[in-house]
Amino acid sequence: MDGPTQRPVVGAAMTVELLPAYQDWLFEHGGRDLELQDPVSHEVLDGDWGPLVRQVRSVLASYQGRLGIHGPYDGLWMASFDPFVRRMVAERYRQALEFAAEVGASHMVIHSPFLFFGHPQMAHAPSNGLEREIGFVHDTLETVLPLARNLGLTLVIENIRDTNPAPLRALVRSFDSEHVRMSLDVGHAYLMQQQGGPSPDQWVLEAGKLLAHLHLQDSDGLLDRHWPPGEGQVNWRALFRALARIETRPRLILEVHHEHLPTAIRWLVDQGMAC
Numbered sequence: 001m002d003g004p005t006q007r008p009v010v011g012a013a014m015t016v017e018l019l020p021a022y023q024d025w026l027f028e029h030g031g032r033d034l035e036l037q038d039p040v041s042h043e044v045l046d047g048d049w050g051p052l053v054r055q056v057r058s059v060l061a062s063y064q065g066r067l068g069i070h071g072p073y074d075g076l077w078m079a080s081f082d083p084f085v086r087r088m089v090a091e092r093y094r095q096a097l098e099f100a101a102e103v104g105a106s107h108m109v110i111h112s113p114f115l116f117f118g119h120p121q122m123a124h125a126p127s128n129g130l131e132r133e134i135g136f137v138h139d140t141l142e143t144v145l146p147l148a149r150n151l152g153l154t155l156v157i158e159n160i161r162d163t164n165p166a167p168l169r170a171l172v173r174s175f176d177s178e179h180v181r182m183s184l185d186v187g188h189a190y191l192m193q194q195q196g197g198p199s200p201d202q203w204v205l206e207a208g209k210l211l212a213h214l215h216l217q218d219s220d221g222l223l224d225r226h227w228p229p230g231e232g233q234v235n236w237r238a239l240f241r242a243l244a245r246i247e248t249r250p251r252l253i254l255e256v257h258h259e260h261l262p263t264a265i266r267w268l269v270d271q272g273m274a275c
Contacts, residue, residue, distance in 0.1 A: 007275045008243065010216065010268060012254040012261055013037050013070060016052045019059040022261075029275070031065025033251040036103065039069045039096040046095075053102045060103075066251055068107035068156075068213075071096040078140040079113030079133045086140040093144045100153055107154045107213060107251065109183055112168050113137055116161040116195070124167040133167075134174050141175075149179045156183035156213040163197035165206040172210050181212035185255070187219040187226060190234045194221040200234060204242035211248060215255040216264075228256050228264035230271070240273045 011033030014022065026032050038044045038052055060067070076089045093110065100108055113133060114124045124130050141155070148155050157180070162168055172182050184207060189200040204211060218232030219225045229236050243250070252274070256264045268274040 007273065008240065008249075008252055009033075010252045010254055010265070010274045011035070011065065012265075013215070014258055014261070016055050018258055019056065023059055025265075026060075026065065027063060031063050033066045033068075033253055034060075034063075035068045035070055035107075035109070035251075035253045035255075036105070037070050039099045039108075040072050040074070042072065042074075042092075045072060045092065045099070049099055049102075053099070056103045066107070067103065067105050068109070068251065068253075069096060069100050069103070069105045070109045073111040076111070077113060077115070078110070079136040080140075081136065083139070086136060089140050090142070090144050093141075094147060097144070097147050097151065097153065101151050106152060107156050108148065109156050109158050109213065109215075112157050112160045112162050113171075114160075114162045114167045116163050116192070124164070126170075130167055130170065134171050137171060138174070141180075145175070145177065145179060149177070154179050154181055154212060156181050158183035158185050158213075158215065159188050159192075159203070160185070161188070161192060163192045163195055165198065165203050169207060169210060182207045182210045183213040183215070184211060184250075185215040185217070186234055186239060187215070187217040187224060187232070190219050190232070191221055191224060199238065201238040201242035204239065204246060208246055209248050211246060211250050213251045213253065214243075215253055217255050226256050228260045228267060229254075230264075230267040236268075236271070236273060 009029045013035040015037050072092045078089045186200045189203045218227040218229050218234050220232050254264050
Protein backbone atom coordinates (compact mmCIF):
# COMPACT_ATOMS: atom_id res chain seq x y z
CA MET A 1 0.00 0.00 0.00
CA ASP A 2 2.64 2.52 -1.08
CA GLY A 3 0.35 4.95 -2.84
CA PRO A 4 -3.28 6.01 -2.86
CA THR A 5 -4.06 3.90 -5.92
CA GLN A 6 -3.12 0.75 -4.02
CA ARG A 7 -5.19 1.47 -0.96
CA PRO A 8 -8.30 -0.68 -0.56
CA VAL A 9 -11.59 1.06 -1.15
CA VAL A 10 -14.04 0.88 1.75
CA GLY A 11 -17.80 0.93 1.59
CA ALA A 12 -20.48 1.02 4.26
CA ALA A 13 -23.59 -0.54 5.71
CA MET A 14 -26.63 1.71 6.03
CA THR A 15 -30.39 1.84 5.81
CA VAL A 16 -32.14 2.87 2.62
CA GLU A 17 -33.17 6.24 4.06
CA LEU A 18 -29.48 7.25 4.32
CA LEU A 19 -28.64 6.51 0.67
CA PRO A 20 -29.30 10.04 -0.66
CA ALA A 21 -26.90 11.56 1.89
CA TYR A 22 -24.06 9.23 0.80
CA GLN A 23 -24.93 8.89 -2.89
CA ASP A 24 -21.94 10.81 -4.24
CA TRP A 25 -19.51 9.01 -1.94
CA LEU A 26 -20.94 5.58 -2.84
CA PHE A 27 -20.41 6.25 -6.55
CA GLU A 28 -16.70 7.00 -6.13
CA HIS A 29 -14.01 4.59 -7.37
CA GLY A 30 -16.43 2.90 -9.73
CA GLY A 31 -18.86 2.17 -6.89
CA ARG A 32 -18.01 1.44 -3.28
CA ASP A 33 -19.23 -1.70 -1.53
CA LEU A 34 -22.69 -1.14 -0.04
CA GLU A 35 -24.80 -3.17 2.37
CA LEU A 36 -28.45 -2.42 3.06
CA GLN A 37 -29.47 -3.08 6.65
CA ASP A 38 -33.25 -2.83 6.36
CA PRO A 39 -33.90 -6.58 5.83
CA VAL A 40 -32.69 -7.41 9.35
CA SER A 41 -36.08 -6.19 10.56
CA HIS A 42 -39.13 -8.45 10.76
CA GLU A 43 -41.25 -5.33 10.30
CA VAL A 44 -39.64 -4.74 6.91
CA LEU A 45 -39.81 -8.38 5.82
CA ASP A 46 -43.44 -8.80 6.89
CA GLY A 47 -44.53 -5.42 5.58
CA ASP A 48 -44.73 -3.66 2.25
CA TRP A 49 -41.12 -3.08 1.28
CA GLY A 50 -42.02 -1.94 -2.24
CA PRO A 51 -41.32 1.74 -1.45
CA LEU A 52 -37.87 0.85 -0.11
CA VAL A 53 -37.04 -1.04 -3.29
CA ARG A 54 -38.19 1.85 -5.45
CA GLN A 55 -36.01 4.26 -3.48
CA VAL A 56 -32.98 1.98 -3.86
CA ARG A 57 -33.54 1.72 -7.59
CA SER A 58 -33.91 5.48 -7.89
CA VAL A 59 -30.82 6.47 -5.89
CA LEU A 60 -28.63 3.67 -7.26
CA ALA A 61 -29.87 3.77 -10.85
CA SER A 62 -26.36 3.84 -12.34
CA TYR A 63 -24.47 2.33 -9.40
CA GLN A 64 -21.77 -0.14 -10.46
CA GLY A 65 -20.48 -1.26 -7.04
CA ARG A 66 -21.05 -4.47 -5.13
CA LEU A 67 -24.42 -4.33 -3.40
CA GLY A 68 -25.54 -6.61 -0.60
CA ILE A 69 -27.94 -6.89 2.30
CA HIS A 70 -27.70 -7.91 5.93
CA GLY A 71 -30.11 -10.77 6.50
CA PRO A 72 -32.29 -11.23 9.60
CA TYR A 73 -30.67 -12.70 12.68
CA ASP A 74 -32.52 -11.93 15.91
CA GLY A 75 -33.34 -15.29 17.53
CA LEU A 76 -32.51 -17.16 14.32
CA TRP A 77 -30.12 -19.98 15.18
CA MET A 78 -29.59 -21.98 12.01
CA ALA A 79 -28.01 -24.93 13.85
CA SER A 80 -31.00 -25.46 16.12
CA PHE A 81 -31.70 -29.04 17.18
CA ASP A 82 -35.40 -28.40 16.51
CA PRO A 83 -36.41 -28.98 12.86
CA PHE A 84 -39.36 -26.61 13.24
CA VAL A 85 -37.00 -23.81 14.25
CA ARG A 86 -34.73 -24.60 11.30
CA ARG A 87 -37.70 -24.28 8.94
CA MET A 88 -38.61 -20.94 10.52
CA VAL A 89 -35.05 -19.66 10.04
CA ALA A 90 -35.07 -20.80 6.42
CA GLU A 91 -38.33 -18.95 5.80
CA ARG A 92 -36.92 -15.71 7.19
CA TYR A 93 -33.85 -16.10 4.98
CA ARG A 94 -36.08 -16.75 1.98
CA GLN A 95 -38.01 -13.54 2.66
CA ALA A 96 -34.77 -11.56 2.83
CA LEU A 97 -33.59 -13.11 -0.45
CA GLU A 98 -36.78 -11.87 -2.12
CA PHE A 99 -35.82 -8.36 -1.03
CA ALA A 100 -32.26 -8.96 -2.24
CA ALA A 101 -33.51 -10.06 -5.64
CA GLU A 102 -35.58 -6.91 -6.07
CA VAL A 103 -32.68 -4.57 -5.35
CA GLY A 104 -30.11 -6.60 -7.29
CA ALA A 105 -27.97 -7.59 -4.31
CA SER A 106 -25.16 -10.10 -4.69
CA HIS A 107 -24.42 -10.95 -1.05
CA MET A 108 -26.42 -11.57 2.11
CA VAL A 109 -24.92 -11.66 5.59
CA ILE A 110 -26.15 -14.39 7.93
CA HIS A 111 -24.87 -15.14 11.41
CA SER A 112 -22.57 -17.95 12.46
CA PRO A 113 -24.26 -20.74 14.43
CA PHE A 114 -21.20 -21.31 16.62
CA LEU A 115 -22.20 -19.70 19.88
CA PHE A 116 -19.31 -20.03 22.34
CA PHE A 117 -19.75 -22.37 25.27
CA GLY A 118 -16.57 -23.79 26.75
CA HIS A 119 -12.85 -23.45 26.19
CA PRO A 120 -11.97 -21.72 22.88
CA GLN A 121 -10.12 -24.80 21.62
CA MET A 122 -12.85 -27.24 22.62
CA ALA A 123 -16.12 -25.54 21.70
CA HIS A 124 -17.53 -26.87 18.41
CA ALA A 125 -14.55 -29.13 17.89
CA PRO A 126 -14.73 -32.24 15.63
CA SER A 127 -14.70 -34.37 18.78
CA ASN A 128 -17.48 -32.34 20.35
CA GLY A 129 -20.41 -32.34 17.93
CA LEU A 130 -19.16 -30.21 15.04
CA GLU A 131 -20.31 -32.65 12.36
CA ARG A 132 -23.83 -32.73 13.78
CA GLU A 133 -24.00 -28.93 13.97
CA ILE A 134 -22.86 -28.64 10.35
CA GLY A 135 -25.57 -31.11 9.39
CA PHE A 136 -28.23 -28.96 11.05
CA VAL A 137 -27.01 -25.90 9.11
CA HIS A 138 -27.15 -27.84 5.84
CA ASP A 139 -30.75 -28.75 6.65
CA THR A 140 -31.62 -25.11 7.34
CA LEU A 141 -30.06 -23.93 4.09
CA GLU A 142 -31.35 -26.81 1.97
CA THR A 143 -33.89 -24.59 0.19
CA VAL A 144 -32.13 -21.27 0.82
CA LEU A 145 -28.84 -21.97 -0.94
CA PRO A 146 -30.37 -22.99 -4.30
CA LEU A 147 -32.38 -19.76 -4.28
CA ALA A 148 -29.26 -17.73 -3.51
CA ARG A 149 -27.37 -19.55 -6.25
CA ASN A 150 -30.13 -18.85 -8.78
CA LEU A 151 -29.95 -15.17 -7.87
CA GLY A 152 -26.18 -15.12 -8.28
CA LEU A 153 -25.94 -14.21 -4.61
CA THR A 154 -23.37 -15.33 -2.03
CA LEU A 155 -24.28 -16.15 1.56
CA VAL A 156 -21.51 -14.76 3.77
CA ILE A 157 -21.49 -16.24 7.27
CA GLU A 158 -20.39 -13.73 9.87
CA ASN A 159 -18.46 -14.61 13.03
CA ILE A 160 -20.46 -13.65 16.10
CA ARG A 161 -19.20 -15.21 19.33
CA ASP A 162 -16.82 -17.55 17.51
CA THR A 163 -13.54 -17.82 19.37
CA ASN A 164 -11.88 -20.06 16.81
CA PRO A 165 -11.98 -19.69 12.99
CA ALA A 166 -11.77 -23.47 12.45
CA PRO A 167 -15.46 -24.41 12.94
CA LEU A 168 -16.71 -21.62 10.69
CA ARG A 169 -14.07 -22.43 8.08
CA ALA A 170 -15.12 -26.11 8.21
CA LEU A 171 -18.77 -25.14 7.82
CA VAL A 172 -18.11 -22.99 4.74
CA ARG A 173 -15.91 -25.65 3.16
CA SER A 174 -18.55 -28.31 3.77
CA PHE A 175 -20.82 -26.68 1.17
CA ASP A 176 -18.11 -26.76 -1.52
CA SER A 177 -19.86 -23.81 -3.15
CA GLU A 178 -18.70 -20.39 -4.31
CA HIS A 179 -22.03 -19.14 -3.00
CA VAL A 180 -21.11 -19.74 0.66
CA ARG A 181 -18.21 -17.78 2.07
CA MET A 182 -16.85 -16.38 5.34
CA SER A 183 -17.51 -12.92 6.73
CA LEU A 184 -15.30 -11.34 9.39
CA ASP A 185 -16.71 -8.80 11.80
CA VAL A 186 -13.53 -7.18 13.10
CA GLY A 187 -15.11 -5.92 16.32
CA HIS A 188 -16.57 -9.34 17.12
CA ALA A 189 -13.20 -10.98 16.57
CA TYR A 190 -11.47 -8.47 18.83
CA LEU A 191 -14.13 -8.93 21.50
CA MET A 192 -13.60 -12.71 21.50
CA GLN A 193 -9.84 -12.25 21.41
CA GLN A 194 -10.26 -11.24 25.04
CA GLN A 195 -11.67 -14.75 25.67
CA GLY A 196 -8.70 -16.52 24.11
CA GLY A 197 -9.52 -16.24 20.40
CA PRO A 198 -7.13 -15.05 17.68
CA SER A 199 -6.74 -11.42 16.65
CA PRO A 200 -8.73 -10.03 13.70
CA ASP A 201 -5.68 -10.05 11.42
CA GLN A 202 -5.13 -13.73 12.24
CA TRP A 203 -8.77 -14.41 11.33
CA VAL A 204 -8.06 -12.91 7.90
CA LEU A 205 -5.09 -15.20 7.34
CA GLU A 206 -6.95 -18.26 8.66
CA ALA A 207 -9.89 -17.58 6.35
CA GLY A 208 -7.71 -16.87 3.32
CA LYS A 209 -9.50 -17.25 0.02
CA LEU A 210 -12.76 -18.16 1.80
CA LEU A 211 -13.03 -14.59 3.12
CA ALA A 212 -15.47 -12.60 0.99
CA HIS A 213 -16.69 -9.87 3.33
CA LEU A 214 -15.70 -7.80 6.36
CA HIS A 215 -17.56 -5.58 8.79
CA LEU A 216 -15.16 -2.86 9.89
CA GLN A 217 -15.87 -1.60 13.41
CA ASP A 218 -13.81 -0.93 16.50
CA SER A 219 -14.21 -2.00 20.13
CA ASP A 220 -12.63 -1.76 23.54
CA GLY A 221 -13.01 -5.51 24.03
CA LEU A 222 -15.79 -5.11 26.56
CA LEU A 223 -18.89 -4.74 24.37
CA ASP A 224 -19.87 -4.91 20.70
CA ARG A 225 -19.38 -1.16 20.32
CA HIS A 226 -19.52 -0.53 16.56
CA TRP A 227 -17.20 2.43 17.07
CA PRO A 228 -15.36 4.06 14.16
CA PRO A 229 -11.92 2.57 13.49
CA GLY A 230 -9.34 4.29 15.66
CA GLU A 231 -11.61 4.80 18.66
CA GLY A 232 -11.04 1.34 20.15
CA GLN A 233 -8.13 -1.04 20.46
CA VAL A 234 -8.17 -3.05 17.22
CA ASN A 235 -4.79 -3.16 15.46
CA TRP A 236 -5.97 -1.79 12.12
CA ARG A 237 -2.54 -1.71 10.49
CA ALA A 238 -2.09 -5.41 11.18
CA LEU A 239 -5.55 -6.07 9.74
CA PHE A 240 -4.86 -4.24 6.48
CA ARG A 241 -1.45 -5.89 6.17
CA ALA A 242 -3.18 -9.25 6.48
CA LEU A 243 -5.74 -8.27 3.85
CA ALA A 244 -2.91 -7.42 1.46
CA ARG A 245 -1.56 -10.96 1.85
CA ILE A 246 -4.68 -12.86 0.77
CA GLU A 247 -5.60 -13.56 -2.84
CA THR A 248 -9.20 -12.37 -2.81
CA ARG A 249 -10.69 -8.87 -2.66
CA PRO A 250 -13.35 -9.12 0.06
CA ARG A 251 -16.04 -6.53 0.46
CA LEU A 252 -14.98 -3.93 3.03
CA ILE A 253 -18.05 -2.61 4.84
CA LEU A 254 -17.88 0.02 7.57
CA GLU A 255 -20.52 -1.04 10.08
CA VAL A 256 -20.62 1.82 12.56
CA HIS A 257 -23.41 3.95 14.00
CA HIS A 258 -24.48 6.09 11.04
CA GLU A 259 -23.77 9.41 12.72
CA HIS A 260 -20.12 8.33 13.06
CA LEU A 261 -19.67 7.14 9.48
CA PRO A 262 -17.94 10.36 8.29
CA THR A 263 -15.49 10.07 11.20
CA ALA A 264 -14.74 6.44 10.30
CA ILE A 265 -14.12 7.27 6.65
CA ARG A 266 -11.91 10.24 7.46
CA TRP A 267 -9.75 8.30 9.96
CA LEU A 268 -8.98 5.44 7.56
CA VAL A 269 -8.09 7.92 4.82
CA ASP A 270 -5.96 10.09 7.12
CA GLN A 271 -4.07 6.99 8.32
CA GLY A 272 -3.31 6.04 4.73
CA MET A 273 -4.96 2.65 5.12
CA ALA A 274 -7.89 2.99 2.73
CA CYS A 275 -9.70 5.36 0.44
